Amino acid sequence: MNAHHPPGQTAPQDRPARLTVGVVGAGRVGPVLAASLALAGHRPVAVSAVSDASLRRAAEILPGVPVVPPAEVLARAELVLLTVPDDVLPGLVAGLAETGAVRPGRILVHTSGRHGAAVLDPATRAGALPLALHPAMTFTGTSVDVQRLAGCSFGVTAPEELRLAAEALVIEMGGEPEWIDESARPLYHAALAIGANHLVTLVAQAMELLGTAGVAHPARMLGPLLGAALDNALRSGDAALTGPVARGDAGTVAAHVAQLRAHAPQAVAGYLAMARTTADRALASGLLKPGLAEDLLGVLSDTANAASATDPADASEGPEATDDGADGGDL
Template structure:
């Protein structure tokens, strides 16, 4: 079904996110979505992977023909793209709605385009993209999108785009975007490191398939924590089992010393959270984790 919300949607980029957006927003574009990218090979691959789109080697074509433009490029490339679009903006009277999909920034990096009279916003899908556009379009439906508009009208347009993708818009103030992005990275990126470290320790303990052993435990912990918050905590820190903590740190120091610092940091953070929640953990737990006295 074609919704015809926009005359034409343009997308700056040809990678995973760009392709998913092209497919997801295609029903809202009267003309086929138009993609620009620096790599002709990636553009050709995008056309093969997503039916019903068109590509161009000319970034100015998006400014001239599109009334909505999504910028889906690496964070470090954003400023250069904005500068190029701003230069193109001076050549045409059009004033499209433009948004980027970076998590770390709000609408501020698009200020040159806002100053040219464009509506500008940040729209960040809080999910990962693996290169399967149909699957990603399905997952965007119901996903949360962090939006930051440079104006009330821009925020309205951002919500409109999120709605077209079937998502749920969550407004993040400009000055809190870095905090928002840090929270996502802490929850998702650091989780990958945590699992990798735990799997390595299990290998050194003699476990042949450490991830298979971890999977049900970690999945249950994740599900419970999303459902119950910090109330899902279990284990020796909650029980106040000081000797177990001493044994853990000693074993790690002997067999996996690279993990000691991370284990201590997470254990101390857990004790801090327990205290924040009103519990009174045994002070001996902190002493057991102290670098000067943890290992007998």
């Protein structure tokens, strides 16, 4: 018996029903989840990776695990993590099923927030067991993420007969399973994107504006403020709203917009959109008095109209290339 385990407890690798694990798509998420499963006693045996960044990530997080094509991953592993971008997932699943790579009894797990278990239907018809396990966490693609999974919520969707298996895998990775109905997956993912992705944009923009205003250490200034705001919002919801919009200080809001137009015109549209949404929520919750709301919304309407009258930004540039690490499951 392993000396690190108390009497009466077996080491992870000695527990029953340990599975061989494969990863298709070595972005930020897949290798981390495979490493967390390894800590629970499962055995990573294969990973697919193409780009230099993916190959490095696989080597660092899953050292010694062979890099093979996706079909070979399915041939070697009993549990396969499909950790690819949301829009790539349906085509990948269909292709694997059409080429006969899917074998009966294989557990296929995808980590897309948007999709439920139905996206795996082509593989399910070939005998695979479909699970959707989405970690509600942003990933760096490094080993530090393994520890960050402790207590992380996972959005779980699976056929009812596989629900217990899905939840058990999440618990083994240190997470907390949260059942999401198939039809609710897009809304669930939209909520997480609003909370996490937009938060990064807002914080980065705030730091830039503070820098423009002459603040030497924007992150240091924002840290305590944003930490308190997040804690208050999680505890109290709309009741945590503060600031000029919630107070109905129309003059202050107008001054903000004027300064943004002068120093950071690219921030005006976002400020107006968030101010209007904040005003609506403050009004609905009773924080913002109707009389003050009228003046405030008038200012927001006037400034929005003024902004729309200006020349539109140049939209001729095409979309940027997808980041190599932006795989399914990474918020």
